[in-house]
Amino acid sequence: MTDDLIQTPATPFEEAELVRARQRSRAVVMAVLLGLFVVLVFAISIVKIQLGHAV
C-alpha cells in the first residue's frame, strides 16, 4: 500500500493530502502509545508503593 502511494504520480494538492494523512496516522499512534505509557507508569507507581519500594 505504501509503495503504491510513493509510486503513484500525484498533484501537489494530492501529495499534501497524503503527507497530512500520514502525519495524522502517526500522531494517533503516538497519542495511543503515550496514553498507554502514562497508565503503565501509574500502575508501576502503585505496585512499588504497595511493595514498599521507593518510587
Next chain:
Amino acid sequence: MSTSAATVSLPADWRDFLALTKPRVMTLVVFTGLCGMLAAPAHIHPILGFTAILCIALGAGAAGALNQWYEADLDAKMKRTQKRPLPAGRMDRQSALHFGVGLACFSLVLMYFAINLAATLILAASILFYVFVYTIWLKRRTPQNIVIGGAAGAFPPMIGWAAATGDVSTMPVLLFALIFLWTPPHFWALALFVKTDYANAGVPMLPVVAGERTTRIQIGLYTIPMILCAAAPWPLGFTGAIYGITAAVMSGLFLAMAVQVAIRRTGPDDDMAPEKRLFKFSILYLFVVFGALVIDRWFA
C-alpha cells in the same frame, strides 16, 4: 552503508517503524526472556514482570532498528530483506537511526526505574553487543559473525532472570549458553539454503567463505555442546524430570536432523529439504525446551 535505493518524499508510515523492530525475531526474544523470568526462583509482581518483558522487547526492537539502519545497503542486495522500509525507500536512514537510539534509551531508562540495575546492565550489554560487535564489527568481516554475535540473542533469559531475582546465577548462564550454542546450527542451516543471497550481498557467511562441506560439519559439531547444555539443568538439580525428559527428546530429534544435514552431499538442483527442516525445527526446539522449563518450575 549507502542511502536507500528510492527517494523518500513522504514521512514514513508507523507500520514501517514497527517493521524496523523485526517483530518476528522479537517473538523468540520475548518468549525466552519471559521463560527466564518465570523459571527464576523468585516472585515478581505481574505489572513489573510485564514491564520487564516490555523493556526486553523494546530493547530488541531498538537493536533491530539500528541493525537495519547500518545494513540498508546489504538489505537492498538480498531478496529476503529488500522489502524492508530502508532498502524499499519508504523511510530515510536518519529516521531509522533516531528511532533506534531513542527506543534503546527509553527501554533502558524504563528498565532501571521500574525493575533493577542488574537487568538494565544486561539489557544494555545485549543492545550494544548486537549493534557494535555483531552488526558493525563482525558481520561483514568474518564467517564467525553469527557464532560470536549469537551472544546478543542469548541474553534475554538472563535479563528475565535478573529482573525477577536481581542477580545472575548458574542456571541463567546455562540458558545463555544454550541459545549461544543453538545459534550457529540454526543460522548455518538457513545460510545453506540462502547461500546465493549472502554471496551476492558480500556477507562472509560460512557456506560462502568455507564451503558447504565445512558448514555441514560445523553444524554437527556445534549441536553436541548445545544438547549437553540443554540436558545439563536436570542432572545438576536445577530442574525436574519434565524439563529433563522434554530436553532429552527434543535434543535427540535435533541431533538426528543435524547429523542428517552434516553427512549429506548435495547436487546442483537439490531442494535443501533437510536443511529447511532443521532450520524450522530449531525454532520449535527453543520454544519447546524453554516452555518445558517453565512448566517444570510451576507444575512439577
